[in-house]
Amino acid sequence: MALMLRKVLATSEGFSKADLTRLSKHADVIESWRMDQQSVEGILPEVEAVILLAWPSFMSRENMSKMRRLRFIQTVMVGVNHVPFHDLPKGVVVCSNAGAYSVEVGEHAWGLLLAAAKKIIQTHDAIKEGGRSIASFRGQVKDVLVLEGKTMGIVGFGGIGREVSKYAKAFGMSVLAINRSRKTAPGVRFLYGERGLEHLLSVSDAVLLSAPLTKTTERLIGEKELGMMKKDAILVNVARGDIVDQGALYAHMVADPSFRYATDVWWFREGRETLETEKPLATLPNFVGTPHTSGPTGLAGGRPFTMAVDNTIRYLRGVKPKNVVDVSDYRRS
Amino acid sequence: MALMLRKVLATSEGFSKADLTRLSKHADVIESWRMDQQSVEGILPEVEAVILLAWPSFMSRENMSKMRRLRFIQTVMVGVNHVPFHDLPKGVVVCSNAGAYSVEVGEHAWGLLLAAAKKIIQTHDAIKEGGRSIASFRGQVKDVLVLEGKTMGIVGFGGIGREVSKYAKAFGMSVLAINRSRKTAPGVRFLYGERGLEHLLSVSDAVLLSAPLTKTTERLIGEKELGMMKKDAILVNVARGDIVDQGALYAHMVADPSFRYATDVWWFREGRETLETEKPLATLPNFVGTPHTSGPTGLAGGRPFTMAVDNTIRYLRGVKPKNVVDVSDYRRS
Numbered sequence: 001m002a003l004m005l006r007k008v009l010a011t012s013e014g015f016s017k018a019d020l021t022r023l024s025k026h027a028d029v030i031e032s033w034r035m036d037q038q039s040v041e042g043i044l045p046e047v048e049a050v051i052l053l054a055w056p057s058f059m060s061r062e063n064m065s066k067m068r069r070l071r072f073i074q075t076v077m078v079g080v081n082h083v084p085f086h087d088l089p090k091g092v093v094v095c096s097n098a099g100a101y102s103v104e105v106g107e108h109a110w111g112l113l114l115a116a117a118k119k120i121i122q123t124h125d126a127i128k129e130g131g132r133s134i135a136s137f138r139g140q141v142k143d144v145l146v147l148e149g150k151t152m153g154i155v156g157f158g159g160i161g162r163e164v165s166k167y168a169k170a171f172g173m174s175v176l177a178i179n180r181s182r183k184t185a186p187g188v189r190f191l192y193g194e195r196g197l198e199h200l201l202s203v204s205d206a207v208l209l210s211a212p213l214t215k216t217t218e219r220l221i222g223e224k225e226l227g228m229m230k231k232d233a234i235l236v237n238v239a240r241g242d243i244v245d246q247g248a249l250y251a252h253m254v255a256d257p258s259f260r261y262a263t264d265v266w267w268f269r270e271g272r273e274t275l276e277t278e279k280p281l282a283t284l285p286n287f288v289g290t291p292h293t294s295g296p297t298g299l300a301g302g303r304p305f306t307m308a309v310d311n312t313i314r315y316l317r318g319v320k321p322k323n324v325v326d327v328s329d330y331r332r333s
Numbered sequence: 334m335a336l337m338l339r340k341v342l343a344t345s346e347g348f349s350k351a352d353l354t355r356l357s358k359h360a361d362v363i364e365s366w367r368m369d370q371q372s373v374e375g376i377l378p379e380v381e382a383v384i385l386l387a388w389p390s391f392m393s394r395e396n397m398s399k400m401r402r403l404r405f406i407q408t409v410m411v412g413v414n415h416v417p418f419h420d421l422p423k424g425v426v427v428c429s430n431a432g433a434y435s436v437e438v439g440e441h442a443w444g445l446l447l448a449a450a451k452k453i454i455q456t457h458d459a460i461k462e463g464g465r466s467i468a469s470f471r472g473q474v475k476d477v478l479v480l481e482g483k484t485m486g487i488v489g490f491g492g493i494g495r496e497v498s499k500y501a502k503a504f505g506m507s508v509l510a511i512n513r514s515r516k517t518a519p520g521v522r523f524l525y526g527e528r529g530l531e532h533l534l535s536v537s538d539a540v541l542l543s544a545p546l547t548k549t550t551e552r553l554i555g556e557k558e559l560g561m562m563k564k565d566a567i568l569v570n571v572a573r574g575d576i577v578d579q580g581a582l583y584a585h586m587v588a589d590p591s592f593r594y595a596t597d598v599w600w601f602r603e604g605r606e607t608l609e610t611e612k613p614l615a616t617l618p619n620f621v622g623t624p625h626t627s628g629p630t631g632l633a634g635g636r637p638f639t640m641a642v643d644n645t646i647r648y649l650r651g652v653k654p655k656n657v658v659d660v661s662d663y664r665r666s
Binding site for chain 1: 436440441445447448451452453454456457458459460461465466467470471473474477481500502503504505599606607608616622623624625626629634
C-alpha cells in the first residue's frame, strides 16, 4: 500500500497552477470546486487542512463534526470573522492572511481619505449635473481639509496601518497608532488602552480603522467615541463595518455635516456583508462609500492565494505558521 | 511737502491686516476694492507696483498706456496666463507666485489620481443609486490600478511636482520627471526634450501635468501624445486645461474606456476658465473632474497673499524678486 499523503482541501478557484503544484509536494491537494457536493462530503473525514476564501457551505456544523482529522484552517481573506468559531472542533488552528492585502487596502484607504478631504465626489457629481460656474463652488471649498501638518490616527497597526503611516508621513502628518502588541515603527507614536484610544480620537484630524473585527472591536466606535472626535474629522474604515455603531454614526453625521465617514466595508446582515444599510448613509453628502473593492484588487494579482499556500506549507512541514488567530478573540463565553 | 512714498496697488480682498501693515512700511498701499472705479483710474499713473489675483478690469489696454510708472506686477495665483502680456508696457517685471499652492494642489492631484485609480466615484455613485450587491462589483474591480511598483511621470517639476514625487515614492512608485531647468531631486529621474517627453509618456502608468501654460505647453498633449501613452494610463491635470487638446482627449477616452483623465483645471473660453466643455467629457465614466478647488484651499489659508506681499517687498527693497516670469514664454512673436 502506498504511503497515505495528508489531505489538504482547497475550496475556491483563484490558486495559480504554480501554487497548487508547490502545495502538492507536501500533501494530497483536493480541489473541491472540481467535485460534486457528495464526493466532497465523502472525503471530509480524511481532510487535515482547509484553505478557504468564503466559508464553504459544505462545512456545516454537522459536517464539521465528522472532520475528525481537521487540524488546520487557512483563510485567503485577512479578516476571519466569517469563521464559525463556535462550531469548530477543539484544537483546530485557524490562520488569517494578515498582510496579504496591505498595499491594496492601504492605497484604497488613502483614496477614500482624499476623496472625503477634497470633496471630490460631491464636486464631480455637481459638475456632471451641469449648469455650475467655477466661482459657484468657492463656498463649498472652505471645508476642504489640507492634510499637511495635521494628525493621522490609526486604530489597529498591522500591515495596512504600516502602509498608511508611510503615506501620512509623506504628506507631512503626525501619526498616532493603537495596537495591542507593543509594536514600533519609525515616526509613529503608539498609544495603549482605553485612554490611548480616547486621546487618539480627540486629537486626530483623520482616523483610520484597520483592526480585525473581534468581540473587543465590535461596535468599538459608538456615540461616545464619535463625540470625542474633532467636529470636522474624517473617519476612514477599511476594517469591517461592524466596528462602527451604524445608528450612532448616522445620527452623528446628520447632526454634524462637517464630520465625514469614508468606508470600503459594510455591516453584516444575516451573516453577509451588504450595501443595504439600516440607515440611509449613502444619501448623506458627508459619506463616501466603495463596495469592498480594496481587497479583490489584491486577489486579482494572486498574491493572497500564494501567501495562503505558503503558510499552509509551513504548517505541513511542522514549522510554526504565521498569523495564528487567538480563538478567544472571537468566541464569546 | 512730505516724501512721496512709492505706490503699490492691491486689487483684491484676501490680504490679512498683518500683510498690509508689513507692506505699508515700504510703500503707500492703495486698496482698490475700497474705492470707486473713477478714483482708481485717477491714481493709476502714479502706481509703480500692482498685486493682483484676477486681472482687474480697470487695467485695460487703454488704462495701462497711462501707467507710466508701472514697473512691477505680482500675481497671487501661480499661473500667469491671465496676464495680457501683449499690452504690458515694456520693462514691466511680472512675478508669478510659484510654490504658493504646492502642498494644496499636490494633495488634490493625489486625490484625483486615487479616485480614478480606485474607481471611487463610479462605485460610490452606483451604491448611492441602490439595488446593487457587493459581488456585482467584482467585474468592475479588475481595472483598479495598484500604484505600488508602477511608474509616475511628472511633466513640469516645480513645487507641485516635488510634493507629488514624495507621495509617489511613499507609494512605492518609480518617478520620472520633465523640466526645463536642470533640476535634481532625490529618487527622481529627470528626462529632457521631446524625446524625454515621449519616453515618459510611453512608460508611465500615471502622468501628472504640473507645468505652466505657456506658448510651448499649450496643447502639448494632443492625439499623438495620447497615442503614446499606455492603454490604461491615468492622466492627471492640475496645471491648466489648455495644455491638453480637448477634442483629441475626448476621442481618445471614448475609444479607450480604460484610459482615465482626472482634472482640477478646465479649458478657457472667451478668456475665462469654464466648466462648460466643448465635448461632453463629464458624462464619460473614465473622467474625474473637480472645479479648480485645489488652489482656493490655499487661498483660504492666506499663505499665497503673504507670499505675494513678501515678494513685492523684495522688489521695493531693491532685492531681486523670486519667480520672475520670462515674458518671451507668453508673448507670441
